[in-house]
Amino acid sequence: MSDLTHFDKAGRGRMVDVSDKKITTRIAMASGEIHMLENTLQHIQQGKLKKGDVLAIADVAAIMGAKKTPDLIPMCHPLMLSGIDVSFSELTEACGLKVEVSVKCKGKTGVEMEALTAVSTALLTIYDMCKAVDKGMRLNNIQLEEKTGGKSGDFKR
Amino acid sequence: MSDLTHFDKAGRGRMVDVSDKKITTRIAMASGEIHMLENTLQHIQQGKLKKGDVLAIADVAAIMGAKKTPDLIPMCHPLMLSGIDVSFSELTEACGLKVEVSVKCKGKTGVEMEALTAVSTALLTIYDMCKAVDKGMRLNNIQLEEKTGGKSGDFKR
Amino acid sequence: MSDLTHFDKAGRGRMVDVSDKKITTRIAMASGEIHMLENTLQHIQQGKLKKGDVLAIADVAAIMGAKKTPDLIPMCHPLMLSGIDVSFSELTEACGLKVEVSVKCKGKTGVEMEALTAVSTALLTIYDMCKAVDKGMRLNNIQLEEKTGGKSGDFKR
Amino acid sequence: MSDLTHFDKAGRGRMVDVSDKKITTRIAMASGEIHMLENTLQHIQQGKLKKGDVLAIADVAAIMGAKKTPDLIPMCHPLMLSGIDVSFSELTEACGLKVEVSVKCKGKTGVEMEALTAVSTALLTIYDMCKAVDKGMRLNNIQLEEKTGGKSGDFKR
Amino acid sequence: MSDLTHFDKAGRGRMVDVSDKKITTRIAMASGEIHMLENTLQHIQQGKLKKGDVLAIADVAAIMGAKKTPDLIPMCHPLMLSGIDVSFSELTEACGLKVEVSVKCKGKTGVEMEALTAVSTALLTIYDMCKAVDKGMRLNNIQLEEKTGGKSGDFKR
Amino acid sequence: MSDLTHFDKAGRGRMVDVSDKKITTRIAMASGEIHMLENTLQHIQQGKLKKGDVLAIADVAAIMGAKKTPDLIPMCHPLMLSGIDVSFSELTEACGLKVEVSVKCKGKTGVEMEALTAVSTALLTIYDMCKAVDKGMRLNNIQLEEKTGGKSGDFKR
Numbered sequence: 047m048s049d050l051t052h053f054d055k056a057g058r059g060r061m062v063d064v065s066d067k068k069i070t071t072r073i074a075m076a077s078g079e080i081h082m083l084e085n086t087l088q089h090i091q092q093g094k095l096k097k098g099d100v101l102a103i104a105d106v107a108a109i110m111g112a113k114k115t116p117d118l119i120p121m122c123h124p125l126m127l128s129g130i131d132v133s134f135s136e137l138t139e140a141c142g143l144k145v146e147v148s149v150k151c152k153g154k155t156g157v158e159m160e161a162l163t164a165v166s167t168a169l170l171t172i173y174d175m176c177k178a179v180d181k182g183m184r185l186n187n188i189q190l191e192e193k194t195g196g197k198s199g200d201f202k203r
Numbered sequence: 204m205s206d207l208t209h210f211d212k213a214g215r216g217r218m219v220d221v222s223d224k225k226i227t228t229r230i231a232m233a234s235g236e237i238h239m240l241e242n243t244l245q246h247i248q249q250g251k252l253k254k255g256d257v258l259a260i261a262d263v264a265a266i267m268g269a270k271k272t273p274d275l276i277p278m279c280h281p282l283m284l285s286g287i288d289v290s291f292s293e294l295t296e297a298c299g300l301k302v303e304v305s306v307k308c309k310g311k312t313g314v315e316m317e318a319l320t321a322v323s324t325a326l327l328t329i330y331d332m333c334k335a336v337d338k339g340m341r342l343n344n345i346q347l348e349e350k351t352g353g354k355s356g357d358f359k360r
Numbered sequence: 361m362s363d364l365t366h367f368d369k370a371g372r373g374r375m376v377d378v379s380d381k382k383i384t385t386r387i388a389m390a391s392g393e394i395h396m397l398e399n400t401l402q403h404i405q406q407g408k409l410k411k412g413d414v415l416a417i418a419d420v421a422a423i424m425g426a427k428k429t430p431d432l433i434p435m436c437h438p439l440m441l442s443g444i445d446v447s448f449s450e451l452t453e454a455c456g457l458k459v460e461v462s463v464k465c466k467g468k469t470g471v472e473m474e475a476l477t478a479v480s481t482a483l484l485t486i487y488d489m490c491k492a493v494d495k496g497m498r499l500n501n502i503q504l505e506e507k508t509g510g511k512s513g514d515f516k517r
Numbered sequence: 518m519s520d521l522t523h524f525d526k527a528g529r530g531r532m533v534d535v536s537d538k539k540i541t542t543r544i545a546m547a548s549g550e551i552h553m554l555e556n557t558l559q560h561i562q563q564g565k566l567k568k569g570d571v572l573a574i575a576d577v578a579a580i581m582g583a584k585k586t587p588d589l590i591p592m593c594h595p596l597m598l599s600g601i602d603v604s605f606s607e608l609t610e611a612c613g614l615k616v617e618v619s620v621k622c623k624g625k626t627g628v629e630m631e632a633l634t635a636v637s638t639a640l641l642t643i644y645d646m647c648k649a650v651d652k653g654m655r656l657n658n659i660q661l662e663e664k665t666g667g668k669s670g671d672f673k674r
Numbered sequence: 675m676s677d678l679t680h681f682d683k684a685g686r687g688r689m690v691d692v693s694d695k696k697i698t699t700r701i702a703m704a705s706g707e708i709h710m711l712e713n714t715l716q717h718i719q720q721g722k723l724k725k726g727d728v729l730a731i732a733d734v735a736a737i738m739g740a741k742k743t744p745d746l747i748p749m750c751h752p753l754m755l756s757g758i759d760v761s762f763s764e765l766t767e768a769c770g771l772k773v774e775v776s777v778k779c780k781g782k783t784g785v786e787m788e789a790l791t792a793v794s795t796a797l798l799t800i801y802d803m804c805k806a807v808d809k810g811m812r813l814n815n816i817q818l819e820e821k822t823g824g825k826s827g828d829f830k831r
Numbered sequence: 832m833s834d835l836t837h838f839d840k841a842g843r844g845r846m847v848d849v850s851d852k853k854i855t856t857r858i859a860m861a862s863g864e865i866h867m868l869e870n871t872l873q874h875i876q877q878g879k880l881k882k883g884d885v886l887a888i889a890d891v892a893a894i895m896g897a898k899k900t901p902d903l904i905p906m907c908h909p910l911m912l913s914g915i916d917v918s919f920s921e922l923t924e925a926c927g928l929k930v931e932v933s934v935k936c937k938g939k940t941g942v943e944m945e946a947l948t949a950v951s952t953a954l955l956t957i958y959d960m961c962k963a964v965d966k967g968m969r970l971n972n973i974q975l976e977e978k979t980g981g982k983s984g985d986f987k988r
Contacts, residue, residue: 050246052332053255054916058890059332061897063914065856065935071536078342089207098210102416105529106591107277110424112532113587113595114275116898118324119331120264120891124898124911126595128625129534131525150536154913158338159331166323166342167275174276174316175209175216181315181358185235185323185345190338201338211445215419218426220443222385222464228693259887262686263748267895269689270744270752273427277420281427281440283752285782286691288682307693311442364560366646367569368759372733373646375740377757379699379778392656403521412524421591428589430741432638433645434578434734438741438754468756472652473645480637480656481589488590488630489523489530495629495661495672499549499637502656515652542850573730576843577905581738583846584901584909597909599939600848602839621850678874680960681883687960706970717835726838735905746899746952747959748892786966787959794951794970795903802904802944803837803844809943809986813863813951813973818966829966 067154072195076161078188080169081142086180104171108132111167112160224311229352233318235345238299243337261328265289268324269317381468386509390475392502394483395456400494418485422446425481426474538625543666547632549659552613557651575642579603582638583631695782700823704789706816708797709770714808732799736760739795740788852939857980861946863973866927871965889956893917896952897945
């Protein structure tokens with residue numbers, strides 16, 4: 047098991063040097079959940095049909111959040127993301143929603159953080175849109191589902 | 204139970220008008236967890252003693268993340284945050300870390316989103332710093348613990 | 361007619377000192393148009409019914425754009441916007457859409473630039489979403505409709 | 518005529534996947550106008566000679582605005598812009614100024630939005646610098662003039 | 675002499691709580707120098723007369739840099755700056771330029787960091803504009819000149 | 832000696848066109864100092880042992896500052912930085928600290944500005960963390976130490 051590469055010999059954080067890594071196609075898929083009251087879920091679902099679409103706003107927030115990753119996560123490299131997809135589904139075992147984000151890039155380092163940041167931003171946006179009716183909502187199981195590309199090999203949960 | 208106030212009559216998202224709300228002291232405390240392998244936790248804990256301090260970096264990321272909230276969460280109002288505190292502790296029932304963030308502001312709207320965004324950013328930063336050794340880490344139970352101030356009243360989980 | 365206050369005596373740009381101005385309720389309403397092919401307008405309108413809602417995305421972009429105004433327009437003061445409303449309508453005299461944005465703030469300086477920046481961002485977003493089918497779209501008549509509050513008095517086009 | 522590619526099958530906005538597009542030299546040129554009172558135009562022109570140069574500030578704002586495009590326009594890809602040129606001229610058929618921006622990049626997707634965002638930011642900055650003397654100024658004819666590079670072919674208005 | 679207030683009892687960095695501080699008028703003035711070859715200084719001075727005005731660009735960068743302070747300096751509070759002035763002069767004892775920035779704000783915390791960040795950004799911009807002809811330029815004596823307002827009292831170098 | 836390339840023929844600032852430059856490995860190393868009272872230096876050094884680590888925060892600020900360079904310095908190109916290293920040492924001839932930053936990138940333009948911006952941000956952060964005990968601190972000798980890569984050749988102070 048390798049060391050934490052984000053520190054130099056003096057123990058200072060650094061942005062790891064990836065200059066000599068190969069440019070390969072990197073894909074990462076992450077997911078996360080938000081648990082809520084049944085009433086809140088109905089608000090979201092009815093809104094889509096009638097008035098305001100919470101998930102349309104969370105979708106935009108996720109995509110813009112992915113692009114802000116190197117601004118938010120100190121040691122992340124700036125990357126030229128080439129594609130971002132967001133999808134929402136109803137949870138089956140709990141009352142709430144699941145968000146899945148897939149991020150793609152041809153570059154020298156992976157896009158796991160971009161996918162996870164997008165998921166987290168989407169869930170926080172749903173919380174924000176609905177907190178007037180349900181402050182007890184909880185974000186859960188934000189995790190990497192899958193990654194391909196890069197020297198460290200593929201990962202699948 | 205009130206409606207989702209973040210939409211206007213045409214169903215378009217809006218930043219809710221808070222012009223006529225009173226300026227009061229707003230405090231919000233949020234928390235969240237990251238679950239990891241025992242080995243990863245040891246890396247973090249040893250690093251603090253020996254080389255690099257993962258949590259020092261996560262602490263900075265949390266504070267800067269709180270300040271970026273209106274940039275990330277579409278309908279959030281810009282706010283002049285007056286204080287942010289971050290603390291970390293070891294989980295007892297699972298292997299991992301808990302982060303708690305408290306945000307304070309005198310203003311017209313609450314700081315729940317700032318506290319939740321800070322928690323989420325701290326946890327994502329820990330993930331980033333340790334993902335070379337443990338890609339399976341999972342963020343859990345990101346939630347509002349407590350809020351005071353404002354017309355909607357206090358909240359305590 | 362007063363001088364251009366954004367310059368000092370040496371001719372250097374400056375952020376005008378508003379420290380001694382009164383805090384009043386400031387409202388600005390701006391509007392703008394995007395002209396397009398009939399086919400493009402149909403794409404947008406059908407999308408809303410069937411698949412993707414271009415205007416939901418433009419709405420979010422407008423609100424986030426308003427918040428970025430002091431980052432974009434060099435001499436603009438940072439402001440704590442208290443409300444933003446966006447609405448879209450079909451043009452009657454040309455083929456296209458009109459966007460109207462109203463911004464509210466209690467502060468020492470007006471929110472004209474925030475309203476105009478939001479309008480412009482919404483229109484650019486519509487252009488971006490539809491440029492695959494119509495690169496000839498044109499933004500027109502981006503203008504201040506109305507402003508109230510502040511020493512310089514009200515304005516109504 | 519192709520569909521609006523910025524939506525997935527579920528109707529959610531996405532950042533279109535350009536991973537497999539070729540890297541080519543992309544150039545886009547956009548323009549726009551601001552119409553104003555004769556007096557205002559004189560202020561700008563005299564300022565350049567005597568005191569403060571409105572257009573020097575608008576020029577900087579345009580260049581910085583172009584770089585912010587993926588932060589402002591939700592579905593835009595981050596790009597490594599390789600050159601930006603801004604020029605100003607007096608309008609002949611109306612009282613006002615025209616701004617033209619040319620943006621260059623070697624990449625997988627075009628730079629139309631960067632050129633249009635730069636034009637719009639320059640015009641908004643002129644408005645901001647002069648609004649103390651002329652709130653009725655109007656932005657007009659913001660449009661793509663020309664683009665080269667990329668699979669969709671060249672465009673010339 | 676007080677302790678470093680930016681740390682909590684556990685040694686974690688925090689944004690100091692200023693909620694209970696009084697709102698007073700805060701002014702800070704900072705300055706800094708850039709030393710350069712005689713030839714470089716002539717380029718800057720001739721440019722102003724003939725072609726391009728380096729200092730007009732550095733002036734805009736300084737003002738926009740001041741507004742970005744809480745984004746750059748981790749523990750800085752977001753503030754609603756009410757005025758920023760930038761001035762440039764030729765150094766007398768060395769070959770180069772001096773920049774002075776004055777920042778004003780009515781708020782709960784001082785604006786020293788905003789003034790210093792603006793000075794530093796102006797000097798870095800001059801370096802950038804001239805580095806094609808003089809890579810050896812050096813930034814010197816970036817310091818607080820004066821501050822007024824706030825409980826900690828006035829400061830004058 | 833070449834002209835200032837950051838201006839076009841009309842004297843307007845521009846982002847220089849680097850489209851046709853070769854992609855090479857670019858490295859820049861910059862340094863700078865902060866001078867302070869003996870007491871302040873002791874606070875920093877004791878903090879590292881006991882409570883709060885000022886330099887851990889300055890390290891993060893430097894890395895995030897480097898990534899913000901094109902947002903701060905108007906004519907800088909956006910770049911995909913591939914590595915950033917920060918180190919701190921005690922000054923020998925004066926009381927204070929020295930920061931050195933090395934930045935690496937494979938690209939079409941150098942990373943001098945990124946290294947200098949990181950140094951300046953680290954020093955400003957140290958100032959901010961310690962200003963409660965020492966407002967007279969001074970930033971000095973911020974300069975490029977070395978650069979390699981690119982057509983203009985290597986530089987070593």
